[in-house]
Amino acid sequence: MESLNALFSLGFATALTPANLLWALLGCTLGTAIGVLPGVGPAVTVALLLPVTQSVDPTGALIMLAGVYYGAMFGGSTTSILLNTPGEAGSIVSALEGNKMAKMGRAGPALSTAAIGSFVAGSIATVLLTLLAPVIAGFALQLGPVETFSLMMLTFAAVSAVLGNSPLKGFIALLLGLAMGLIGIEGQSGQSRFTFGLLPLIDGIDIVVVAMGLFAVGETLYTATYENKIAGRIESLKGSFWMSKDDWKRSWKPWLRGTAIGFPFGTLPAGGTEMPTFLSYSAERKLADEKTRKQFGKGAIEGVAGPEAANNAAVTGTLVPLLTLGIPTSATAAIMLSAFQQYNIVPGPLLFDTNPELVWGLIASLYIGNVMLLVLNLPLVGLWVQFLKVPRPLLYGGIIVLATMGAYALRQSWFDLMLLYIIGVLGFLMRRFDFPVVPLVVGLIVGPMAEKHFRRAMSINEGDLTVFLTHPISLLILLVTAAILVLPPLMKRRQVLLDSAR
Amino acid sequence: MIKRVTGEQLLAIGIILIGLVMAWQIGDIPEEAGYAGIGPRFFPSLVVAGLIVAGGALLMQRRHRNGPDTILSDGEDDTEQLEAEEAAARGEANWNMFIIASGSLLAHMALIGIVGFTLAGTFLCFGICRALETRRPALDLVLSFLLALGLFHLFKTLGLNLPALLPGGVL
Numbered sequence: 087m088e089s090l091n092a093l094f095s096l097g098f099a100t101a102l103t104p105a106n107l108l109w110a111l112l113g114c115t116l117g118t119a120i121g122v123l124p125g126v127g128p129a130v131t132v133a134l135l136l137p138v139t140q141s142v143d144p145t146g147a148l149i150m151l152a153g154v155y156y157g158a159m160f161g162g163s164t165t166s167i168l169l170n171t172p173g174e175a176g177s178i179v180s181a182l183e184g185n186k187m188a189k190m191g192r193a194g195p196a197l198s199t200a201a202i203g204s205f206v207a208g209s210i211a212t213v214l215l216t217l218l219a220p221v222i223a224g225f226a227l228q229l230g231p232v233e234t235f236s237l238m239m240l241t242f243a244a245v246s247a248v249l250g251n252s253p254l255k256g257f258i259a260l261l262l263g264l265a266m267g268l269i270g271i272e273g274q275s276g277q278s279r280f281t282f283g284l285l286p287l288i289d290g291i292d293i294v295v296v297a298m299g300l301f302a303v304g305e306t307l308y309t310a311t312y313e314n315k316i317a318g319r320i321e322s323l324k325g326s327f328w329m330s331k332d333d334w335k336r337s338w339k340p341w342l343r344g345t346a347i348g349f350p351f352g353t354l355p356a357g358g359t360e361m362p363t364f365l366s367y368s369a370e371r372k373l374a375d376e377k378t379r380k381q382f383g384k385g386a387i388e389g390v391a392g393p394e395a396a397n398n399a400a401v402t403g404t405l406v407p408l409l410t411l412g413i414p415t416s417a418t419a420a421i422m423l424s425a426f427q428q429y430n431i432v433p434g435p436l437l438f439d440t441n442p443e444l445v446w447g448l449i450a451s452l453y454i455g456n457v458m459l460l461v462l463n464l465p466l467v468g469l470w471v472q473f474l475k476v477p478r479p480l481l482y483g484g485i486i487v488l489a490t491m492g493a494y495a496l497r498q499s500w501f502d503l504m505l506l507y508i509i510g511v512l513g514f515l516m517r518r519f520d521f522p523v524v525p526l527v528v529g530l531i532v533g534p535m536a537e538k539h540f541r542r543a544m545s546i547n548e549g550d551l552t553v554f555l556t557h558p559i560s561l562l563i564l565l566v567t568a569a570i571l572v573l574p575p576l577m578k579r580r581q582v583l584l585d586s587a588r
Numbered sequence: 589m590i591k592r593v594t595g596e597q598l599l600a601i602g603i604i605l606i607g608l609v610m611a612w613q614i615g616d617i618p619e620e621a622g623y624a625g626i627g628p629r630f631f632p633s634l635v636v637a638g639l640i641v642a643g644g645a646l647l648m649q650r651r652h653r654n655g656p657d658t659i660l661s662d663g664e665d666d667t668e669q670l671e672a673e674e675a676a677a678r679g680e681a682n683w684n685m686f687i688i689a690s691g692s693l694l695a696h697m698a699l700i701g702i703v704g705f706t707l708a709g710t711f712l713c714f715g716i717c718r719a720l721e722t723r724r725p726a727l728d729l730v731l732s733f734l735l736a737l738g739l740f741h742l743f744k745t746l747g748l749n750l751p752a753l754l755p756g757g758v759l
Contacts, residue, residue: 138746254645258603261638265610268632277628279617280610303693310685310719312678479720480728483713484735490696490712491705491739495748503697510693514686519596537631544626 089220092446100447101454106146110451113150114458117157121164122470124171124478125305126485128158129417129527133297134492136425144429145444149451151425155418156208156401156452159359160459163200163394164470167193168321176359176397179367183382183389185321190385194327199337199387200394201463202329206338207345207395208456211402214349216449219438222410226435231542232553234411236563238536241355241413243567246525247574248361255521262512263529266291273534274541286501291509293424295493296530297417299506300523302489304513306482311514320474323467336378337391340370344395351396352403355415359400363393402452409433409445412535417527424531596646603643611636689719704753709736 100106116135120126132151139147162177167184180200187196229237246256269280270290281287329337344366351362370392371382382389404419412434414420426433437445463470493506516523547553554560614636617629692715700708713732714725722728737759740750753759 137748141747254642254649257638258642258646261635261642262603262606264635265606265639268635272628275628277618279628279632280613282613306716306719307686307689310689310716311681311683314682314685314721477722479717479722480713480731482720483716483728483732486693486716487709487713487736487739490693490700491709491743491750494700494705495743495750498749498751500697500701503693503700507690507693507697511690515599519599540631541626549626 089216092220092442093216093450096443097446097450100145100443101149101450106149106447106451107454109142109146109150110153110455111458113153114157114455114462116150117154118161118459118462118470119473120154121158121161121177122473123476123481124165124169125309125482127175127301127418128155129421130297130301130485130489131158132418132421132425133294133301134488136294136421136428137492137495139425140428144426144431144441145447147429148422148425148444148448149455151422152405152448152452153455153458155422156398156455157459157462159394159398159401160201160204160463161470162397163204163390164197164463164467165474167196167200167390168323168471169319169474170321176363176400177394178360179363179393180390182367183386186383186385187387187390188321192385192387193321193323195329195333195387196385196390197323197467198327198329198464199333199391201460201467203337203341203344203391203395204398204463205456205460206341207348207399208402208459209453210342210345211349211352211399212449212452212456215402215406215452219406219410219445219449222406223435223438226411229411229435229559230557231539231546232557233560233563235536235539235543236554236560236567237355237411237413238532238539240563240567240570241415241528241532242525242536243570244355245415245528246522247571251520253571253574255519256525259516259521259523260525260529263526264533266296266526267530267533273538284501286497286499291505291530292493292496292502293421293527293531294496295502295505296509296527297421298489298493299509300513300516300526302485303506303510304517306486307510307514308517309478309482312518320471323471333387336387340366340388340392341395343369343373344392345399347392348396348399349403352400352415353406355407355413359397359416362396362400366392366396405452409437409448410435412437414528414531417524420527420531600643600647603646604640607636607639607643610639685719685721689716692716692719701751704759705750706733706736706740706759707753709739 101110116131117128120128120131131154135151135154139150142150159176162172163180163184166172166177166181167188170181170185172178172181184196184200187193242260246260247253248256265280267290269287271278271288278288344362347366347369348359348362351365352359367389370386370388371379374382374386374388378386378388404415407413407415408419408423412423412432414423423433431437431441431444490503490506493502494500496502513523515521516526543553544551554564610632614629614632617632619627619629692712695715696708696712699711710729710733713735714729717728717732718725740752740759743750
């Protein structure tokens, strides 16, 4: 109960100051807006805000960034339901049933169950975070550089092998991220690496440029080349806005199940918000009774309630490894980690001792932010619908102007704009050939940390590489890593053999 | 029979080339044994090896609709058919639009130091609108200008320094 004590005495005291409330409100509003707008995700927004937040105090800035992150999950559902285009990756599934509901004139209940489900899931997940984080942080204190390095290997394996269709493409994306992370001065020895004699590369490639290039420029190039012909149609908000008694009855169980699926997934290094939403959707479909199952594909409210709860719980779940181990499990979390680094704060087990008011303030702000988002998304949903009416060309034009500005403002140099374009073309190619982007971002940010821990482990153990196998915790983590890499292809092969034997 | 090189294979070759260029650059990193024999060259060597091996694997990989683990009999290969199906699902590529978008970005890069943020930004935003086949270019041009001007002044008051055309900093 120590954590509850800290939450109330430190956390809410920090989060409830007028300035921090304002940051939370700003983050939630921005998050909802970018969640609603198709083509802009939380990763690119958090990256864009990094330079702006440099002059803000760390607690306020991180409260705002966290607000953006889960605000996007709330807002994303609006676009999925009304436009049938997911506002961000976590709400792809909600488009399946939600848009069908909107077509039948039940947009209101669909939006309500998404917003209330997100609120319920977000709140429960935040309680779990409050209770779990200090325990995991306490455990993590015993991890030395050897175990931390193994944990990072596990993260690498999980994000590249589990996400996306092809593990090979995941690994290539990871390696490209690691390669980009190598550019610049190496901390331990002070040697510059892969700068090709170019002065601007000495500081390394900024995460802002990478995120903007991949998510904003790459996306725009892809849309311009391939998706001009696709036209969206906005469903109007007609009929009763509120959920009926029956809707409530059908929603509350999917909310809870979605939370139960989403939160653990968020905490795993194979994170991201897409997987749990798909799992929640298929779970709801399986659990539905005969009559309801027929509605799936035609607008079943369970198919909105479950996944929407799952994606919000997953977002809160990703904060567990980020805050307690310092390991990001999604692109947005990776960029938030670099926000911490910007303030010379190292997220990890020590954070709870060195910056308690920051951590607890951040966690308390999640409770407050959830309430804010419920208010922002339910009564004010009509306002957000207006956002969907921004014509797509102008929307992308605006995104690109903001992206170039974010890159240019770093150093006032055209060199960053050049890098932005090159990484944009890379993003375009990755999208075109179906490479996942998350491993690249995680590799870029975690790579340098992994190298540091590896060399630290080596210098403590006098260059003995076997330490990774002789430390029991490290061995266990590496075994799990191996299992992630080896098991899925074996299972697939077994399935193929079974099928052909039949 | 000469097989058509697929886009994915070209990409694989590109990845191997990146690996080779990096391998050549490793020689430029001063070798200092560092602690316990692990110097600044160690990690780059791992990444380079990984890139070349993974690029090679992608180059050799034969795609099949049943996943990479399907056992294929000799000569059987439906990569091309699969590619054609995917291309149909993706829709026709309009490379003119790719060029317009790229050109706008590169022109913006060249112009921003000369004509200032507002005009370069207007041009960029308008160029992207064209690349996305806007149906009302005149209105978009006006809106692009207003957007760029608004952002310029917003960020100027926030203390972010953006290049201006006029010395007074109105544009």
